[in-house]
Amino acid sequence: MAPRTRTRIARSLALATAGAWLSVGALSAATPAVIEQAGIAFRPKAVTIKAGEHVLFLNSDVFGHNVYSDTEGGAFDIGLQNSGSEVAVTFENPGRFILRCRIHPKMRATVTVTE
Numbered sequence: 001m002a003p004r005t006r007t008r009i010a011r012s013l014a015l016a017t018a019g020a021w022l023s024v025g026a027l028s029a030a031t032p033a034v035i036e037q038a039g040i041a042f043r044p045k046a047v048t049i050k051a052g053e054h055v056l057f058l059n060s061d062v063f064g065h066n067v068y069s070d071t072e073g074g075a076f077d078i079g080l081q082n083s084g085s086e087v088a089v090t091f092e093n094p095g096r097f098i099l100r101c102r103i104h105p106k107m108r109a110t111v112t113v114t115e
Contacts, residue, residue: 032053032054032055032056032088033047033048033049033053033054033055033056033111034055034056034057034058035047035055035056035057035058035099035109035111036058036059036060037057037058037059037060037061037065037067037081037101037107038060038061039061040061040063040104040106040107041107042099042101042107042108042109044109045108045109045110046109046110046111046112047109047110047111047112048111048112048113048114049091049111049112049113049114050113050114050115051091051092051093051094051113051114051115052090052091052092053090053091053113054088054089054090054091055088055089055091055111056086056087056088057078057081057086057087057088057089058086059081059082059083059084059085059086060083060084061083062083063083063103063104064080064081064082064083064103065080065081065101065103065104065107066078066079066080066081066101066102066103067081067087067089067099067100067101068099068100068101068102069097069098069099069100069111070098071095071096071097071098073093073095074091074092074093074095074097074111074113076089077102091111091113093113094113094114094115095112095113096110096111096112096113097110097111097112097113098110099111
């Protein structure tokens with residue numbers, strides 16, 4: 001086998017191995033659910049997570065928002081969230097939690113937490 005061919009094969013094997021390791025690493029790290037605030041709306045309007053996981057609230061809007069839930073077993077209020085900021089909220093209990101914005105009352109979303 002010519003040296004150039006061996007180099008190509010070795011390079012291909014190295015890339016394939018690196019790709020396999022990257023895939024395993026990506027699967028083992030939990031990606032947080034993200035709810036974006038944009039256009040005076042939550043996007044997406046519903047997410048499902050497991051108990052103990054968190055939701056990242058990302059304010060991509062030009063307005064401030066105040067995300068909260070008064071649902072029993074998961075009440076929270078993040079206070080004023082300025083444009084461009086993000087806040088993580090951990091949901092410990094299973095259930096369906098209604099989200100709202102104190103500044104823009106028509107904004108609504110849900111977080112469903114499973115066991």
